[in-house]
Amino acid sequence: MKYYDKLIFELSKPGRTGYSLPENEYGRCLCCELPEGLKRAQAPELPEVSEIDVVRHYTNLSQMNFGVDTGFYPLGSCTMKYNPKINEEIAAIPGFNGLHPLQPASTVPGALAVYEGMDKALAAITGMAHFTFLPCAGAHGELTGLMIMRQYHMSRGDLARTKVIVPDSAHGTNPASAAVCGLEIVEVKSNANGLVDVEDLKPLLGPEIAGIMMTNPNTLGLFEKEIKEIAALVHECGGLLYYDGANMNPLLGVVRPGDMGFDIMHLNLHKTFSTPHGGGGPGSGPVGVAQHLAKFLPETRVSGFNGNFGVILRAYAYILALGRQNIKFAGKFATLSANYIKECLKDKYKLPIPSICKHEFVYDGLINDGADKAEDGHGATTLDVAKRLLDFGFHAPTIYFPLLFHQALMIEPTETESKETIDEFIGVMRRIADEAAADPMILRNAPHNTPIRRPDETTAARQPILKYGDQ
Numbered sequence: 001m002k003y004y005d006k007l008i009f010e011l012s013k014p015g016r017t018g019y020s021l022p023e024n025e026y027g028r029c030l031c032c033e034l035p036e037g038l039k040r041a042q043a044p045e046l047p048e049v050s051e052i053d054v055v056r057h058y059t060n061l062s063q064m065n066f067g068v069d070t071g072f073y074p075l076g077s078c079t080m081k082y083n084p085k086i087n088e089e090i091a092a093i094p095g096f097n098g099l100h101p102l103q104p105a106s107t108v109p110g111a112l113a114v115y116e117g118m119d120k121a122l123a124a125i126t127g128m129a130h131f132t133f134l135p136c137a138g139a140h141g142e143l144t145g146l147m148i149m150r151q152y153h154m155s156r157g158d159l160a161r162t163k164v165i166v167p168d169s170a171h172g173t174n175p176a177s178a179a180v181c182g183l184e185i186v187e188v189k190s191n192a193n194g195l196v197d198v199e200d201l202k203p204l205l206g207p208e209i210a211g212i213m214m215t216n217p218n219t220l221g222l223f224e225k226e227i228k229e230i231a232a233l234v235h236e237c238g239g240l241l242y243y244d245g246a247n248m249n250p251l252l253g254v255v256r257p258g259d260m261g262f263d264i265m266h267l268n269l270h271k272t273f274s275t276p277h278g279g280g281g282p283g284s285g286p287v288g289v290a291q292h293l294a295k296f297l298p299e300t301r302v303s304g305f306n307g308n309f310g311v312i313l314r315a316y317a318y319i320l321a322l323g324r325q326n327i328k329f330a331g332k333f334a335t336l337s338a339n340y341i342k343e344c345l346k347d348k349y350k351l352p353i354p355s356i357c358k359h360e361f362v363y364d365g366l367i368n369d370g371a372d373k374a375e376d377g378h379g380a381t382t383l384d385v386a387k388r389l390l391d392f393g394f395h396a397p398t399i400y401f402p403l404l405f406h407q408a409l410m411i412e413p414t415e416t417e418s419k420e421t422i423d424e425f426i427g428v429m430r431r432i433a434d435e436a437a438a439d440p441m442i443l444r445n446a447p448h449n450t451p452i453r454r455p456d457e458t459t460a461a462r463q464p465i466l467k468y469g470d471q
Ligand SMILES: *Cc1c(COP(=O)(O)O)cnc(C)c1O
Pocket: 077, 078, 137, 138, 139, 140, 171, 173, 174, 215, 219, 244, 246, 247, 268, 283, 285
């Protein structure tokens, strides 16, 4: 263990401090002047350390972490694209940065112009009429959108519509949001090509259906080619179509959900529109609706004030920087990168659905050509592949999702990686497949050179050590 791997509490020395405050003219420091009633009874249990201890502590912690700024991050369904630094500069402009949410609207015309500009830009990109910027995440947008859907049916006195159709390939948040909204979930199956099975859908439609939730391209990265027919069928039965726009990246500037027939949708600004995400930080999931639903857009109560303004601002800077002409290249290059990787590795990894993908695709583990060895991929699983990737400085892809395959390995490279980086990733993935064939123990014991090796995932989830001294 390096000396700086110690916890900050272990570095603590009584009396050591990183600051010194001047005394006032009476020889007392400012905190002594607090009224007795306001002082805490006991001193807080804070580590006593010098400034350099603090700097090293946080700098070293930051280096144990992994982010888009440190390496390739092909996490499927998450769109971990690069977050251009110009967005950060714009968000740091004092006129934006220093706003208070309770300021009168007349004093914040610039911020209002950002909301207005975003509303127009997103309407142009998606084919929706208007957006609300209150929701602070994708799932939050789903819930908001479903409440709009329910409100629409209720406003027409159509109270029987309590069920929502969700494909078996859907992101887990879809059925979860529907359940939170009080709707019953009806699952529609995928066909052998990984697309919604229209024949399976037809008998599900009827007077109890509030609508369908779809993402297109779906979570397998495949474009739902029959979306027009699906939209007609759902509308015919009186339902609405909800578009989970977290997967909008490959369609940017190319295809619009509004033109596919969707009535309500959300976007994940923290994915498609390049604002930082991960670790549960601030996000933004604006919800857009077609004109006939505009009156159901919420004005308050979905979240505090006007959503996460800083995130919305970063996304606006991104959209304006790319502009109408260039935004379509984002999706096209994201699609090209994904298909390139998919084709380059399909002799080493099982590709259950071989068709052209959009921004992401799914392998079903290693190809098992060593039948005399263990059942799956020479005894090495998708988890082992993911762990071994860490040794080479790559973030792991999404694993064991979607649930349609047992060894799912879902890769989304995004448009912001160079061909060189992508080729390096392909090279490492090939090497890992070869290691699995030659000596699977290399994978089973990976990672070998990360700060933390392989924790017991069950214990880590069931008995997490969440505070100092728990161990
Ligand atoms: C990421 C994602 C979501 C959820 O978004 P959050 O911001 O994490 O709540 C929903 N659907 C799909 C398809 C996603 O990829």
